[in-house]
Every structure is written in structure tokens, then in C-alpha cells.
Amino acid sequence: MVSDRKSAVLTVARPLVFSVTRFARVVLGWLLGMLARLWLATLRLELEVHPSLEAVRDRPWVLAFLHGKQWPLLAWKRRRPTVVMVSLSSDGELQSRALAMQGFTVVRGSSSRGGARGLAAIVRHLKRDTHDAAFAVDGPRGPYGVPKPGVLLAARAADAVIVPMGSAIGRPKTFERAWDRFSLAWPFARVSVVLGAPIRPAELGSDVDVVKVATGIHAANDAAEAILAARVAGVIPFSRFLRFRSKRSGTV
Numbered sequence: 001m002v003s004d005r006k007s008a009v010l011t012v013a014r015p016l017v018f019s020v021t022r023f024a025r026v027v028l029g030w031l032l033g034m035l036a037r038l039w040l041a042t043l044r045l046e047l048e049v050h051p052s053l054e055a056v057r058d059r060p061w062v063l064a065f066l067h068g069k070q071w072p073l074l075a076w077k078r079r080r081p082t083v084v085m086v087s088l089s090s091d092g093e094l095q096s097r098a099l100a101m102q103g104f105t106v107v108r109g110s111s112s113r114g115g116a117r118g119l120a121a122i123v124r125h126l127k128r129d130t131h132d133a134a135f136a137v138d139g140p141r142g143p144y145g146v147p148k149p150g151v152l153l154a155a156r157a158a159d160a161v162i163v164p165m166g167s168a169i170g171r172p173k174t175f176e177r178a179w180d181r182f183s184l185a186w187p188f189a190r191v192s193v194v195l196g197a198p199i200r201p202a203e204l205g206s207d208v209d210v211v212k213v214a215t216g217i218h219a220a221n222d223a224a225e226a227i228l229a230a231r232v233a234g235v236i237p238f239s240r241f242l243r244f245r246s247k248r249s250g251t252v
Contacts, residue, residue: 025090029097037101040075042187046227047076050197053163060126060160061198063134064151064213065167067144068180069221070136072167072191074102082132083125085109085118105131119150126158133160137213144180145218147210152201161198162213166220168192168228192227196220 053061063082065073083105086096096106105125109118125131133154137147155162170190172183185191196216204212 022093025093026097029094030101032094033098033101036074036098039187040071040102043072043075043185044188044190045072045075046190046192046231047195048192048223048227049195052197053195056161056198060158061132061163062126062151062155062158062160063132063163063165063195064137064147064217065134065165066180066217066221067136067139068178068182069165069167071183071185072169072193072224073134073165075191076193078103078132080130080132081105082134083107083122084134085115085122104134115150119154122154123157126154126160133158137210137217138180145214147213147217149210151213152204152210156201161200162216163198164196164213164216164220166194166196166217166222166224168221168224170228170232190228190231192224194220194223194227196223 061079063073081103084099085107086092086099086109088108092108096108099106107118107121107125109115109121122133126133135151135154137151138145139148151162154160168191169183169185172185172189175182175184196219199212199216204210
């Protein structure tokens with residue numbers, strides 16, 4: 001009898017506990033998103049956009065970057081609504097709410113769980129809406145700097161171009177023990193963002209041929225570091241990139 005009562009109590013309590021926990025994650029995600037929004041607004045952003053992106057302005061872009069480099073990228077005012085995929089984990093619940101606060105369209109899934117469904121949702125947004133997509137290409141658990149084929153699959157399916165992105169932070173706080181060595185910009189820090197030359201999926205071989213994507217992302221990161229180094233040195237570098245004087249706008 002006692003065992004039956006305990007079982008009944010647990011049966012009733014479990015959904016209630018889950019609902020309370022989920023509500024707490026929603027609220028915490030909203031608060032983190034608001035904090036991030038205020039924090040990002042203080043960053044001093046310098047943007048460089050490759051001039052050849054002008055020729056593909058009417059096509060959807062699949063923005064490709066590495067884990068650990070995304071904080072300055074969030075400060076860039078995106079040219080159009082952008083869809084991202086976030087994992088189905090409890091941490092993903094927080095992240096999805098925080099990213100929604102930054103104006104992203106969020107779909108859920110990852111390479112280890114629900115990835116095919118999430119990728120299909122991204123492709124639908126790219127094809128049917130005026131959306132771009134953004135991918136941390138080496139996730140969710142690395143190895144660092146090695147892109148997975150999802151970015152290429154999405155670009156092929158939606159007839160989009162891949163745009164490699166890089167960033168740099170002046171005097172960052174880097175979490176050395178994290179697998180992606182995540183770098184955080186302090187409030188009012190100077191940051192740079194670079195959008196590299198577009199990569200057309202037809203230029204690549206198979207769906208796992210992502211070497212050119214990795215090369216483009218690393219080149220964009222190097223260019224972003226060079227911008228900050230030149231600023232510290234007080235030199236305006238000659239660059240093959242087109243510099244936009246607007247602080248945040250990336251419209252081309």
C-alpha cells in the first residue's frame with residue numbers, strides 16, 4: 001500500500017517538477033539573453049566584408065565560423081533574419097532562449113541527436129524565407145577547427161553560398177580549459193569581424209570536401225587579428241577587403 005502511494009506521488013510529481021525546471025530554464029535563458037544584448041551593444045566593432053559578396057547579395061548565405069569565436073559575431077548587425085541550430089540538451093534550452101533574444105530564428109538538433117530534422121528545418125528557412133543561416137562548423141564537440149559536412153549539405157540543398165567568418169578580440173578573456181578555448185570580449189572592448197569571399201558549393205567536390213571551408217574560415221580569423229594588430233600599432237593596413245565605416249551594419 002505504501003509503495004503504491006509513493007508510486008502515485010511520483011507519477012504526479014514528475015511532470016510538475018519537469019514543468020518547473022523547464023520554466024526556470026526559460027526565465028534564465030531570457031535573462032542571459034538580455035544581459036548578452038546589453039553587453040554586446042558596448043563592443044567597438046570594426047567590420048570588413050569581401051567585395052565579391054556584392055555579387056551574391058540576393059542569394060541566401062550560410063555563415064560559417066568556428067566554435068569559441070562567436071562572441072564578436074553576435075555584435076554584427078546581420079543583413080537579414082538568420083536561422084541557427086541549437087542542441088536538444090538542457091543547456092541548449094538556455095542557449096535557444098538567449099539566441100532568440102538576439103533576434104535569431106532557432107531550430108533544435110545536433111549532429112548526435114535530431115540533426116537531420118534540424119538541418120531540414122534550416123534548409124526550409126533558406127529556401128522559402130528571406131533567411132540566412134549560421135553554423136559553428138566544428139561542433140558540437142570538435143575536434144576544434146575541423147568542419148563537419150552539415151554546412152555544405154545545407155548550402156547545396158538551398159542553393160546558397162557559404163560565407164566564411166572570422167573574428168578577433170582586443171585583450172580577450174579566453175577559457176583555456178574549454179575544448180573550443182572560448183574567447184569573451186569584456187564590455188567596451190574593441191573587436192573585429194571579417195566576412196570572407198563566398199564559397200559556392202559547386203566549387204567543392206563531395207559533401208565531405210570541407211577543406212576549402214576550413215581554409216576560408218582560418219583566413220578570415222587571421223584577417224580579423226591583423227585588423228586589431230594594425231589598430232594597436234596605429235597603422236591603417238592596405239586590405240583586399242572592403243571596409244564599411246558603419247559600426248555594425250553588414251548589409252551589402
